[in-house]
Amino acid sequence: MSQLIDNAVATTRRILTGLRPTILDDFGILAALEWQAAQFQKRTGIECVVNCVCARSEDCAKELDKPRSIALFRIFQEALTNVAKHSGASRVEIEFLRSDEEIVMSIIDNGRGMAKNRTDASIPYGILGMSERVDRLGGQISLDTPPGGGFTVTVILPLPANEEEET
Numbered sequence: 432m433s434q435l436i437d438n439a440v441a442t443t444r445r446i447l448t449g450l451r452p453t454i455l456d457d458f459g460i461l462a463a464l465e466w467q468a469a470q471f472q473k474r475t476g477i478e479c480v481v482n483c484v485c486a487r488s489e490d491c492a493k494e495l496d497k498p499r500s501i502a503l504f505r506i507f508q509e510a511l512t513n514v515a516k517h518s519g520a521s522r523v524e525i526e527f528l529r530s531d532e533e534i535v536m537s538i539i540d541n542g543r544g545m546a547k548n549r550t551d552a553s554i555p556y557g558i559l560g561m562s563e564r565v566d567r568l569g570g571q572i573s574l575d576t577p578p579g580g581g582f583t584v585t586v587i588l589p590l591p592a593n594e595e596e597e598t
């Protein structure tokens with residue numbers, strides 16, 4: 432039994448490292464988002480643009496710790512999958528903003544928006560998974576269907592007051 436569990440753990444670890452694109456480790460979160468956006472556009476034909484909307488644009492390129500980078504990257508992937516699956520959008524825009532206090536990432540599509548008859552009780556796993564990741568990092572997530580149409584996912588992650596100490 433114990434041998435089986437060891438094997439399972441080793442396999443899981445291998446799969447997880449395999450799934451994490453090394454670009455996240457090598458080039459940081461913004462480059463990883465841009466890379467994923469380009470892949471997505473190529474695969475789906477949906478225009479996909481990442482914009483850094485920081486007051487100081489160099490802030491967007493700052494290094495970010497692993498837990499936050501991975502959470503943002505996974506949320507981004509899930510949100511894009513949803514755009515491809517549910518939105519019918521022709522364009523999706525990502526706004527990435529970093530200040531000293533927080534990171535804000537919005538994924539904004541121009542599709543049909545969330546169906547009106549959805550209730551909280553029926554929220555499936557994807558969005559639940561996003562909120563769990565955000566919760567664990569003390570952040571907030573909001574889903575929005577603006578009157579003008581489309582669907583927006585916004586994630587806000589607080590940054591530690593003293594980054595040097597944590598990373």
Ligand SMILES: Nc1ncnc2c1ncn2[C@@H]1O[C@H](COP(=O)(O)OP(=O)(O)O)[C@@H](O)[C@H]1O
Pocket residue numbers: 513514516517518540542543544545546554555556557558559582
């Ligand atoms: N970009 C989007 N445009 C329209 N509807 C969306 C979008 N993203 C999510 N939704 C709606 O929210 C629901 C929940 O999404 P999710 O939790 O990821 O579950 P799943 O993708 O497995 O259906 C989807 O079934 C869909 O109805």
Ligand SMILES: [Mg+2]
Pocket residue numbers: 509512513557558
């Ligand atoms: Mg989904």
